[in-house]
Amino acid sequence: MIELIDVYYHYENHIALRGINLKIEEGERVVLLGINGSGKSTLLKILNALIFPQKGSYLYRGKRVEEKTLKERDFRKTFRREVVLLFQNPEVMIFNPTVYDELAFSLRQLGLEEKVIRDKVLYWADKFGLTPYLQRPPFELSTGIKQKLCLACLLVLEPKVLLLDEPTAHLDPRTTGWFVDLLWELSCTTVVSTHNLSLANELGSRLLVLGEDHTLVYDGKIEEFFKDKGNLIRAGLLHRHKHRSTGDWHLHSL
Amino acid sequence: MKDRFLLLLYMLALLLLSSLSSIKYLLLVFSLLLLANAVSLRSSLGRAIRPPVFALFTALFISTPYALWTGHYSYALLLTLRVLNLTLLTLLVLRNTNLYLALGFSKTLSQLLVLTSSHILLYRRVFSEFKDSLRSRSPEGPQRRDMINFSGGIGLYFFDRALRDSEEVAKAMKSRGFDID
Numbered sequence: 001m002i003e004l005i006d007v008y009y010h011y012e013n014h015i016a017l018r019g020i021n022l023k024i025e026e027g028e029r030v031v032l033l034g035i036n037g038s039g040k041s042t043l044l045k046i047l048n049a050l051i052f053p054q055k056g057s058y059l060y061r062g063k064r065v066e067e068k069t070l071k072e073r074d075f076r077k078t079f080r081r082e083v084v085l086l087f088q089n090p091e092v093m094i095f096n097p098t099v100y101d102e103l104a105f106s107l108r109q110l111g112l113e114e115k116v117i118r119d120k121v122l123y124w125a126d127k128f129g130l131t132p133y134l135q136r137p138p139f140e141l142s143t144g145i146k147q148k149l150c151l152a153c154l155l156v157l158e159p160k161v162l163l164l165d166e167p168t169a170h171l172d173p174r175t176t177g178w179f180v181d182l183l184w185e186l187s188c189t190t191v192v193s194t195h196n197l198s199l200a201n202e203l204g205s206r207l208l209v210l211g212e213d214h215t216l217v218y219d220g221k222i223e224e225f226f227k228d229k230g231n232l233i234r235a236g237l238l239h240r241h242k243h244r245s246t247g248d249w250h251l252h253s254l
Numbered sequence: 255m256k257d258r259f260l261l262l263l264y265m266l267a268l269l270l271l272s273s274l275s276s277i278k279y280l281l282l283v284f285s286l287l288l289l290a291n292a293v294s295l296r297s298s299l300g301r302a303i304r305p306p307v308f309a310l311f312t313a314l315f316i317s318t319p320y321a322l323w324t325g326h327y328s329y330a331l332l333l334t335l336r337v338l339n340l341t342l343l344t345l346l347v348l349r350n351t352n353l354y355l356a357l358g359f360s361k362t363l364s365q366l367l368v369l370t371s372s373h374i375l376l377y378r379r380v381f382s383e384f385k386d387s388l389r390s391r392s393p394e395g396p397q398r399r400d401m402i403n404f405s406g407g408i409g410l411y412f413f414d415r416a417l418r419d420s421e422e423v424a425k426a427m428k429s430r431g432f433d434i435d
Contacts, residue, residue: 050386073394080393092383093391095407109394139411153391 001026001189002047002161007056009042016042018214020056024189026160031203031222032193034210035236040193041088043210044163047191048085081110084154088165090146094138099130099149102138106157120156128152144175151179155186164192168199197226197237212236257356264347271339277328280335287342294349313337369423376419377412384408 002024009017016039024030034040045051046058049065058065060079070076087093096102103121112120125131128148133141138149147170154162168176180202183190192203200207200222207225211217217235218225225231232238274280313334321330357363388396388404396404 045386048390050390076395077393080390085390087383087387087390089380089383091411092380093387095384095388095404095411097403097407101403105400106391106393109392109397109400111394139407139414157393 001061003059004046004053005057005059007046007053007058009039009046009051009054015214017046017053017210020216022208022216022219024191026189027187028189028206029183029204030189030191030206030208031200032191032208032210033195033197033200033235033237034193035195035212038210038212038236039214040195040210041165044085044165044191044193047161047163048083049079050085077110081106081157082160083163084157084159084161085163086150086154086165086167088169090143090150090170091139093150093153094146097137098135099125099138099141100134102149103130103153103156105153110157124152124156143170144172147171147175147179151182159188161189161191162186164190166193166195168194168196195237197232201226209235209237257352258359260347260351261353261356264343264351267343268340271336271343274336275332277332277335280332280339283339284335284342287339287346291342291346291349294346309337309341310334365424365427368427369420372423373416373419377415380412380415381408384411 002022004020004022007017007020008015020043032040032043042051046053049058049070052058052066060083063069063075065079070079094102096105100121103124104117107117107120121134122131125134128151130145130149130152133145133149138146141149147167151167168179171179176199180199183192183203190204194200194203205222207218207220207222208216209218209225209231211234218231229238271280271283274283317330317333320333321327353367354364357367384404388400392400
């Protein structure tokens with residue numbers, strides 16, 4: 001479904017991704033792990049075709065995704081409907097006057113009838129507990145509710161691939177639990193980025209790890225990765241600090 | 255010290271340029287500043303002249319109607335040249351001065367500078383994320399109605415955020431000893 005072949009990407013003064021090769025099949029639940037600045041967000045932006053590889057290629061359902069193909073109306077419409085991204089900061093996804101308009105935003109562009117749009121909006125609002133807020137300006141909501149709203153805005157499109165950039169970063173423990181349960185209810189392919197090791201197990205079954213050198217240092221089962229401490233060290237996911245009680249140095253994961 | 259000296263020179267040059275009324279001298283200063291900007295950018299004159307083009311449009315927008323209305327064409331030219339010179343001079347000084355060091359003598363000015371620059375950097379990144387999210391959520395490409403909602407939405411967001419952030423940054427600076435009350 002998704003294939004990256006020898007992908008490189010660099011910003012003005014630093015490299016973000018180096019020689020990334022990977023394949024993701026339909027229905028897979030992938031967790032993307034790496035320390036801050038390892039290139040997780042860049043990789044997700046490439047998968048969502050917001051930026052394009054400077055070297056190498058990105059194939060979606062066998063078709064090369066690049067600026068040119070995104071200009072083809074039919075492909076763009078299908079791609080933007082099927083592959084969606086939840087941004088790390090939910091506030092940047094909110095710009096409509098009411099919660100209802102926010103949920104209806106992408107559906108309206110698809111040219112659906114207003115009744116169909118309404119039914120879908122009401123269904124997802126109810127599922128996410130957003131019904132009481134439908135006529136309120138979304139920027140007034142709390143961060144947790146905003147995060148729920150942003151996710152609902154994506155799911156109304158019934159996407160095939162859901163990309164999530166640090167989705168639990170702004171959530172309290174209770175909402176995080178709700179979010180993890182919801183993720184397993186969804187039938188679409190998911191790619192979730194995180195630097196939270198304790199949560200990685202809960203978010204998927206396959207693990208991709210980006211190392212400090214911006215290469216893919218691990219691609220396999222989550223359980224296997226954690227069995228070998230060397231993996232954690234190579235990915236920069238272990239840190240050393242002095243134990244307060246004994247004064248000894250210990251290695252800890254993030 | 256170098257930065258303070260440059261800032262002082264800049265202020266004196268501002269006064270001088272504002273009081274200079276000979277078109278011949280203003281043209282000479284313009285050529286020198288253009289050259290200095292090109293050297294400072296290590297690029298061609300073409301790249302150095304790009305930033306003042308916007309200033310030129312703004313100046314012409316004000317001075318052209320005035321010149322047409324009153325017939326004082328030479329005065330309109332004088333105004334335009336002054337604006338261009340001041341713009342080039344400001345860009346040159348900004349590129350070669352560390353303003354944080356230059357304004358270090360005043361807590362108020364330092365605080366103002368930190369507030370402004372932190373906002374500019376942060377908002378530039380957030381604005382680019384907003385644009386990405388609009389693209390990402392638009393299967394058909396944004397329509398006019400979407401653009402209106404988008405502009406209104408982010409305008410409101412930045413206004414609200416500017417208020418919140420300023421308060422936050424001011425408190426943080428106060429706790430670090432930048433108390434100007």
